[in-house]
Amino acid sequence: MRKKKKKSAEVRWLITFADLITLLFCFFVYLSLFSKPSVSLETQFRITDSVLRILGDVMPINVVSSVQSIKDQTFPSEAYMVEQIENLLGEKDAAEFKNQIVLESVSDLMIPESSKIANIRVQLSEPLLEDLEVPLFFGGSARKGPVNPGLCNEEGLVQQLESLYRFDYLLPSESIIIPEGEQSASIYLCLVDDQMYESTESILVQIGNVRGNVDRGAIISRNIVIEDNEIPPEVAFSMKKREIYEGRVSITVTLNRISGLKSEIPLRFLGTATEGVDFRLIDPPQVTIFPFTEKGSILLDIIQEDVPL
Incomplete structure (x- = not known):
């Protein structure tokens, strides 16, 4: 009788264990149905x-002390x-802090204006069974x-047209197609080297909403x-010496x-004439030349006769 009870308990335990395995299998299958592939921008970290x-x-x-040992590495x-x-x-601290460290260390892509193109690449977490179009949005200064x-290809601008000098870059497309079975693809943007002295400018690239069963990943902007690469312009002015009595x-x-x-x-004004006695400034003693113009001027009034300028 005891042997029969013992055998019955073993059978129940085996059935319970088998049910547990089945439940775990179903759980992971369920998760896989809702685990979507993701797409991110390829970037550098520093x-x-x-x-x-x-x-x-x-x-x-x-943690910060350990991370400091890789400072300035790209x-x-x-x-x-x-x-x-x-x-x-180590495994424990990395699991807790690595995502934030990665996000904070995303670095800018620095590129000279004289470069013909800049490459933008996106990556999928896993390949798909069909082509995926990834829309991109562009902002920045x-x-x-x-x-x-027709104006921009993989080698740069097709033609150096003067009408394009008012822009900083051109695009052949505003989306990237990742082919079926592939995990990455790229497009290029063409830089306009306009020979004009300018400040450093930036292009903010962002992944838009992706259609289909694909999510945006952790890195969606770059x-x-x-x-x-131009040197600052030089300034010059000259006034012929002449007699001005007033005006x-x-x-x-x-x-x-x-x-x-x-x-x-x-x-700065030098000479024998005295400001406020011999002449008066209408404008502040500074000439402002606005962007995309070549000249600027100020006015002054002569208030005493026979004062050479």
């Missing part, structure tokens, strides 16, 4: 002083960055030109910084090249 300051406010000292992909973090922090594959005089300053920045040129 630990800088500013990143360390941000991490220091939210993470333990030992990692070409998220996978390399995560691998390094896991080696430094840089001026976007027309979207036209900043591209265009570094100007208003214009002093004009000219740039040797048109600039994309506002220029402010301070003036």
Whole structure:
């Protein structure tokens, strides 16, 4: 009788264990149905002083100290960055802090204006059974030109048209197609080297909403910084010596090249004439030349006769 009860208990235990395995299998199948592939922008990662300051406010000292050992190193992909973090922090701390470290260390792509193209690449977490179109949005201080594959190809601008100089970059398309079975694809943007002195400008690239059974990943935006390669323009002005008894005089300053920045040129007046007695400034003693113009001027009044200027 005891043997029969023991055997019955073993059977019940085996049935219970089998049910547990079945439930776990069903649970993981259920999760897989709702686990979508994701698409992210390919970028670089770099630990800088500013990143360390941000991490220091939210993470333990030992974690920040470990991360500091890779300061100023550039990692070409998220996978390399995560691998390094896991080696430094260990499994437990890496699991807790790696995502924030990765997001904070996304670095800008610095590119000279003289470069013909800049590459934008997106990555899928897993390949798909069909083509995927990834829409992109472009913002930032840089001026976007027309979207036209006839003007911009993989080698740069097709023609250096003067009408394009008012833009900083052109695009052949505003989306990337990832082919079936592939996990990455890219497009290029064409930079306009306009020979004009300008400040550093930026292009903010963002992934839009992706159709189908695909989510946006962790890295959905990237900043591209265009570094100007022109030297600042020079200024000059000249006035012929002449006799002015009274009236208003214009002093004009000219740039040797048109600039994309506002220029402010301070003036100083020397000689025997006295301001307020012999002449009076109508404008402040500074000439302002606005962007995309070549001249600026100020006015002064002569209030005493026989004062050579």
